[in-house]
Amino acid sequence: MTTIDLQAKIPNNVSLADNRQLQRALEHWQPAFLRWWDEMGPSDFKAKDVYLRTAVGVDAQGWAQYGYTPMPEYRWGIFLADQQENRKIGFGDFMGQDAWQEVPGEFRSAFRRLIVTQGDTEPASVEQQRLLGHTAPSLYDLRNLFQVNVEEGRHLWAMVYLLHAYFGRDGREEAEELLMRHSGDQDKPRILGTFNEPISDWLSFFMFTYFTDRDGKYQLKSLAESAFDPLARTTRFMLTEEAHHMFVGETGIGRVIRRSLEVMKEIGSDDSLKVRAAGAIDLATVQKYMNFWFSSALDLFGSESSSNAGSYFANGIKGRPDEAKFPDHKEIDTVYKLEVPDGAGGVKTEDLAMRNAMNAVTRNEYVKDCEIGFKRWNKLIERAGFNVELKLPSDRFHRSIGIWANVPTDLAGKPVSQGEYDALLKSALPSDEDRSFVKSLQHRVVEPGKMAAWIAPPDRGINNLPVDYEYVRLS
Ligand SMILES: [Fe+2]
Ligand SMILES: [Fe+2]
Secondary structure, X not given: OOOOEOOOOOOEOOOHHHOHHHHHHHHHHHHHHHHHHHHHOOOOOOOOEEEEEEEOOOOOOOOXXXXXXXXXXXXXXXXXXXOOXXXXXXXXXXXXXXXXXXXXXXXXXXXXHHHHHHHHHHHHHHHHOOOHHXXXXXXXXXXXXXXXXXXXXXXXXXXXXXXXXXXXXXXXHHHHHHHHOOOOOOOOOOOOHHHHOOOOOHHHHHXXXXXXXXXXXXXXXXXXXXXXXXXXXXXXXXXXXXXXXHHHHHHHHHHHHHHHHHHHHHHOOOOHHHHHHOOXXXXXXXXXXXXXXXXXXXXXXXXXXXXXXXXXXXXXXXXXXXXXXXXXXXXXXXXXXXXXXXXXXXEEEEEEEHHHHHHHHHHHHHHHHHHXXXXXXXXXXXXXXXOOOOOOOOOOOOEOOOOOEOOOEOOOOOEOOHHXXXXXXXXXXXXXXXXXXXXXXXXXXXXXXXXXXXXXXXXXXXXXXXXXXXOEEOX
């Protein structure tokens, strides 16, 4: 097992000290990163002690250490999952051959594009969330936000390491650019559209960590299968950290729902206006936020039919999440049944070469994973004795990318007229009024253990500590 050099200027388990040139290049990038964190990271919490976990190993058990750290002193570093001996390529045309330790020249630009696109989302999310700390509903939540933020910063390091180590001068230039683009910047925005929208309320933050970050999880799972071994190992360790982000999203939404159910019981009504008047977020609003965030996350997977995705698969660049569970790892003459609009208000099925359908296959796995939370949340509602069901909308609803882009459908995915669709959008997506109601609840709560009125406390604290632990020392 590789050991992590924690004393090094850049903590790492890639023997950075043995490669002076690479070490120097990364040490040159490090102050630029810290400047970026200072200017674009969480605003106004610089000197505060935050109870953070830091990676100290890459073993799934016991890889992290907990303690108070001011965020600018977080030990961002380079951590790759251990190398599997004799790892073979698990899919595509090169299946069965040795995994690559270097990037083959012919796939260099494809790999670079994938790594840069993934790398760009990591700092983008930190930028999107930079003001959220001011309205945290509890110290527990404030700490979780900061934990997610520092780890997204570390994920940037993970991608920058690959760029520096395997892509020469081009890679170093791309690494600089990752700090020059900024979320929402007019001239130099982040690469993917969704990552340019500010996240200014905590319901959106929980939706982001549940739906958008989960897209990241599925991209990482696909890259963890890559024939390029350093990329596979990097993303495998990122997934270990990512699990906490999924947890923040799922439990965050769950606590909003729990609070709303408590209020519904207290006032003996499920009327949205009455629930709001009592200071909680009504379930109808939660559902609208889900519809919005789910449909925008689906667009991140790209077009269902994509020859790029096909060549990534054929060439071993990017596999499917948990590739080993699929029966066929070559998919040479196989087809995917794709449902498309028939142009007459209905739906028909078309055959698509399986390799070109990899975005759809990955997205379907994502949708299944999204459903798990809904089962839990609906159980909470049922146990509280209310007859409401939260639902994922159809993956055809409200799309901007792919075969269903701009096709008016209802929430179940049935094509409808433009008029019906426009009317539906008013009730299915958050209105300006819904957003300003949610915004009106955003006030900072700083007393240890206390929660804002719109969210229930978590079941337990971090790392076996009590919920009322002082997770961030603000004074
Ligand atoms: Fe990340
Ligand atoms: Fe994440």
